[in-house]
Amino acid sequence: MSSIILQRRHPMATKIVEFLSEGEIKNNRLPPERELARSLGVTRAGLRAGLEHLEAEGVLWRHVGKGTFFGRRPEEISAGLLDLRKKISPQNLLEVRMMFEPQIVALAAMRASGAELEELEAYAARARTAETVTEYENWDDKFHRCLVAMSKNALLEKVVDFVDGMRNAQVWGTLKAHCASPARRAVYCDQHDSIVKALMARQPAEAKRAMEVHLEEIQRDLLRAPDAG
Amino acid sequence: MSSIILQRRHPMATKIVEFLSEGEIKNNRLPPERELARSLGVTRAGLRAGLEHLEAEGVLWRHVGKGTFFGRRPEEISAGLLDLRKKISPQNLLEVRMMFEPQIVALAAMRASGAELEELEAYAARARTAETVTEYENWDDKFHRCLVAMSKNALLEKVVDFVDGMRNAQVWGTLKAHCASPARRAVYCDQHDSIVKALMARQPAEAKRAMEVHLEEIQRDLLRAPDAG
DNA sequence: ATTCCAACCAATGTCCACATTGGTTGGAAT
DNA sequence: ATTCCAACCAATGTGGACATTGGTTGGAAT
Numbered sequence: 001m002s003s004i005i006l007q008r009r010h011p012m013a014t015k016i017v018e019f020l021s022e023g024e025i026k027n028n029r030l031p032p033e034r035e036l037a038r039s040l041g042v043t044r045a046g047l048r049a050g051l052e053h054l055e056a057e058g059v060l061w062r063h064v065g066k067g068t069f070f071g072r073r074p075e076e077i078s079a080g081l082l083d084l085r086k087k088i089s090p091q092n093l094l095e096v097r098m099m100f101e102p103q104i105v106a107l108a109a110m111r112a113s114g115a116e117l118e119e120l121e122a123y124a125a126r127a128r129t130a131e132t133v134t135e136y137e138n139w140d141d142k143f144h145r146c147l148v149a150m151s152k153n154a155l156l157e158k159v160v161d162f163v164d165g166m167r168n169a170q171v172w173g174t175l176k177a178h179c180a181s182p183a184r185r186a187v188y189c190d191q192h193d194s195i196v197k198a199l200m201a202r203q204p205a206e207a208k209r210a211m212e213v214h215l216e217e218i219q220r221d222l223l224r225a226p227d228a229g
Numbered sequence: 230m231s232s233i234i235l236q237r238r239h240p241m242a243t244k245i246v247e248f249l250s251e252g253e254i255k256n257n258r259l260p261p262e263r264e265l266a267r268s269l270g271v272t273r274a275g276l277r278a279g280l281e282h283l284e285a286e287g288v289l290w291r292h293v294g295k296g297t298f299f300g301r302r303p304e305e306i307s308a309g310l311l312d313l314r315k316k317i318s319p320q321n322l323l324e325v326r327m328m329f330e331p332q333i334v335a336l337a338a339m340r341a342s343g344a345e346l347e348e349l350e351a352y353a354a355r356a357r358t359a360e361t362v363t364e365y366e367n368w369d370d371k372f373h374r375c376l377v378a379m380s381k382n383a384l385l386e387k388v389v390d391f392v393d394g395m396r397n398a399q400v401w402g403t404l405k406a407h408c409a410s411p412a413r414r415a416v417y418c419d420q421h422d423s424i425v426k427a428l429m430a431r432q433p434a435e436a437k438r439a440m441e442v443h444l445e446e447i448q449r450d451l452l453r454a455p456d457a458g
Numbered sequence: 459a460t461t462c463c464a465a466c467c468a469a470t471g472t473c474c475a476c477a478t479t480g481g482t483t484g485g486a487a488t
Numbered sequence: 489a490t491t492c493c494a495a496c497c498a499a500t501g502t503g504g505a506c507a508t509t510g511g512t513t514g515g516a517a518t
Contacts, residue, residue: 032509043462048511058367064510065470072370087383095336096384099329107324138287141301154316155325155395162391166384261479272492277481293480294500462517471508478501487492 012050013057015040030060030068088166090222096163098215100156102208105195108150109204120146121196128189133180143192150199178221191217238286241279244269246288259289259297317395319451325392327444329385331437334424337379338433349375350425357418362409372421379428407450420446 019040020030030036033051037044051068054060061073112120123146127139148160178184191214198207248269249259259265262280266273280297283289290302341349352375356368377389407413420443427436 033511034509045462051510058371062510063470064468065508067470067509092382092384095332095382096329096388099332100325103324103328142287153321153324155321155392158395159325159388159392163384163388166387262481263479274492280480291480292500293498294478296479296500460518463515465513465515467510467512469509469511472506474503474505476502476504479499480497481499482497483495485493485495488490 009057010050010053012042012046013053015042016047016050016054017059025070028070030070032067093163093167094215094219094222098212098219100159101215102211104148104151104156104160105199105211106204106208107153107156108147109199109202109207111152112150112199116146116150117196117200120150120199124189124192124196127192128186130185133176136179136185137176140188140192147195184221187217188214239279239282241271241275242282242286244271245276245279245283254299257299259299261296322392322396323444323448323451327441327448329388330444331440333377333380333385333389334428334440335433335437336382336385337376338428338431338436340381341379341428345375345379346425346429349379349428353418353421353425356421357415359414362405365408365414366405369417369421376424413450416446417443 016036031039033044033047037047040047051060051062055062058072060068060070062068063073120143123139123143127136127143130136130139144160148157151157179188191210194210195207195214198210245265260268262273262276266276269276280289280291284291287301289297289299291297292302349372352368352372356365356372359365359368373389377386380386408417420439423439424436424443427439
């Protein structure tokens with residue numbers, strides 16, 4: 001977080017903003033520096049002074065070969081995501097999941113269709129009868145994915161997808177090791193059933209609480225692991 | 230959500246899984262069909278029968294020109310995101326923000342440094358003295374971005390970035406229209422100050438409540454708008 | 459000394475031909 | 489009839505040549 005707080009706006013910066021607010025800008029992209037300088041009737045160096053000011057202000061961002069754009073610089077996904085996964089602790093992940101997963105089931109209790117509830121129940125049953133860890137994971141994944149679909153919130157689905165994609169190998173492997181025990185999986189399956197039961201009874205508060213219990217169980221397993229593993 | 234629930238696993242599918250679990254697979258990518266068929270000593274048609282089974286099971290996904298990969302098919306971001314923005318209602322967006330923004334300030338109250346609190350206060354002050362809507366938006370954005378940084382949760386920052394990116398033009402424009410009124414902006418600024426005050430007093434519950442009040446205010450404005458706009 | 463201009467640099471986008479890959483078809487072998 | 493094989497198809501990845509663009513430099517003009 002850069003804490004650049006500027007006092008006054010550069011004259012050229014004001015001129016740029018005024019000129020651009022008149023014409024339509026496509027895809028947040030400004031014209032190339034050479035062209036924009038010609039349009040404004042100023043020298044390129046002068047224009048760049050103004051652009052630098054606007055960039056420091058966070059109004060726009062520039063990159064060689066790409067161009068100049070309004071808004072804040074989008075993070076590079078290639079190296080960015082890899083670095084990010086290392087920065088995310090299991091605690092971080094659980095904090096986030098605790099924020100919206102209970103709410104998801106509360107919404108699901110109010111909005112799910114009968115067919116969806118039956119599908120969810122089928123996934124829970126499949127997870128219970130799974131013999132291998134990978135098979136359990138397969139049905140558990142489908143269970144949670146079906147759950148968020150029942151919330152009828154397209155954005156929420158994407159957010160869950162995003163968070164799931166952020167699970168780093170460390171966290172994933174740790175949880176997987178715990179699921180290796182059939183007894184442990186049985187506990188999770190019981191909690192799945194509690195959630196399904198509350199959803200079928202259309203009890204949002206109860207369903208929410210059941211999911212909180214489930215996540216707290218997972219949290220205990222994850223935080224217990226680093227000592228053992 | 231496809232509800233394909235299969236009964237038994239294809240013999241060839243089992244053979245494929247067994248063979249691949251022995252060698253190391255790079256980047257979740259399976260060898261090309263031709264090569265894999267040769268390695269397994271089976272015909273390509275037979276191999277494909279097994280792969281189709283595994284694909285239906287959700288174990289892997291395939292695409293012409295790309296290859297065959299483990300895991301679930303990643304959604305295409307190009308057309309997917311554009312379609313998604315149309316599907317997201319203002320209600321969807323607010324539901325999601327209500328889920329974690331209050332929690333963010335609760336975490337911030339416990340974890341923020343003194344320097345960060347000062348920076349936050351500065352942004353709130355800048356937003357209050359803003360004369361234009363765009364200037365207000367600039368500082369308001371920095372305010373909320375500083376807030377989530379204070380939660381010390383890298384994943385949470387990325388989630389907020391993701392959600393912010395999903396704001397469609399309709400929602401954005403509607404809120405902007407309401408901010409056009411200086412009186413309206415003053416209300417928001419008062420609420421910002423309440424949040425800052427609670428954070429400086431290190432009162433998580435109070436800060437959380439202040440953010441809830443702020444979001445409820447925004448929600449009222451957004452839901453009131455469609456009739457007027 | 460400062461400003462302006464043109465050229466140059468390195469990073470990126472764009473376009474193209476070519477190799478790769480999953481999907482499909484038709485005949486040969488059994 | 490079924491299975492196998494080879495070729496072909498369309499979509500995608502890959503790599504290179506070339507244009508575009510922000511960043512930089514050095515001399516000319518004032």
